[in-house]
Amino acid sequence: MKVLKTYFEVFEILKNEFCDFNLESEKVSIQEAVFRIVAQNIVSGIDVPHFDKSTVDGYALRCEETFEANDENPAVFEIVGEVKTGEVPDLQIQKGQAARIFTGGYVPQNANVIVMLENTIEEDGKLYVFKPAKPGENILRKGEDIKKDSIVIKKYQKLEPAQIGVLAAIGKKDVEVFKKIRVGIISTGDEIISQDEKLDSAKIYDVNSFTLYTSCYKEYALPKMYGIVKDDFEALKDALFKALQENDIVLISGGSSVGTYDNTLKAIESLKDSKVLVDGVSIKPGKPTIIAKVGTRAVFGLPGHPVSCLFIFNFFVKRLIDIILHQQDTSRKVLAKMKTSIATSSGRTEFVFVKLHFGDEILAEPLYGKSGSINLLNNASGYIRVDATKTGIKAGDIVEVILI
Ligand SMILES: Nc1nc2c(c(=O)[nH]1)N[C@H]1C(S)=C(S)[C@@H](COP(=O)(O)OP(=O)(O)OC[C@H]3O[C@@H](n4cnc5c(N)ncnc54)[C@H](O)[C@@H]3O)O[C@H]1N2
């Protein structure tokens, strides 16, 4: 009998086999680079800001002269000019002098504080300051945000909008990022037809090509469909061979189980340099999952049932993409209270889909349905894990829900 691997053994295998995957890089504009992974450390060529900058509208002056100021005895300054935002001022602040300045303005020489407009009165060319000001107050110093020559973004860091902002601030127009992981997608089965065909009895529309293709978008991978292949060993082998030439990961859905027409394992094994790493996992859904390495590339045989297929993408394929890109597990999780009890009995680790209800507390309502019912996922917010040693979870128990 086949020995099934546990899911954490599979995680370890994926990590050991694919952690030094050779990724090529490419240069893209910073606005195109969002959610991509940086291919080299990025060093700032400038200080940000690259001049002492006012963070408020007010007056530039020397703070020492305000130390004795109070409501009755304001410090008095002569206004010697105005700093135009975006221009370097040609004035210097001497003792007893102040200059008007606006948010973002270049702090004039000798000034060491900007007093906020609201804390002053300007009358007949004179400025009255009623409170002591602290040195450096309301000034963003040259290099205070980002120092010249410092590493601002590290290799393998993901570029979220905030990081794109940092790149913009240091004047970058483009950035070197890892190329998107290319994922080839094959559906198999004599009963599977495309949406262009007439739905005869005993046929079903291809669902997995589309759920897998669109799941790749969520992982910022580059999917390509290779169509529907009949239950024919040679045809599947040819499609797999072609997809492997053009992709980093190939996903075959259907034909991964033990039926006479289940050709996925045979097709993988027939390829030169192939090594089957996993053939069956002790989980539900997703038991008939196959994972292989062909040369340096990965091939997944995914269960045909649409729910199992999509679940295994989220559980293992996503994990592999994270490993290749040196990312932590990026699944989002919330704690919730079970709305009703559930029983589990497969002897495998079970993943139960739940719908979340948000109110004073977050409730997780278990969803029932078979692995073939894609509509089950239509209603699911996420899933919970029930270990193989357990026989279920009781209503009221707090569970961790992994969001999908
Ligand atoms: N004797 C056994 N039979 C089965 C086992 C087992 O351990 N022993 N495992 C069951 C489990 S669990 C699953 S999951 C399925 C997976 O089987 P396959 O990966 O070989 O998938 P198929 O048999 O080809 O298809 C299963 C089911 O899914 C439908 N399907 C397939 N591809 C698509 C697609 N692209 N779009 C929509 N639906 C698809 C297919 O028509 C079947 O209904 O095996 C169990 N059997």
Ligand code: MOO
């Ligand atoms: O992958 Mo299967 O869903 O365990 O029926």
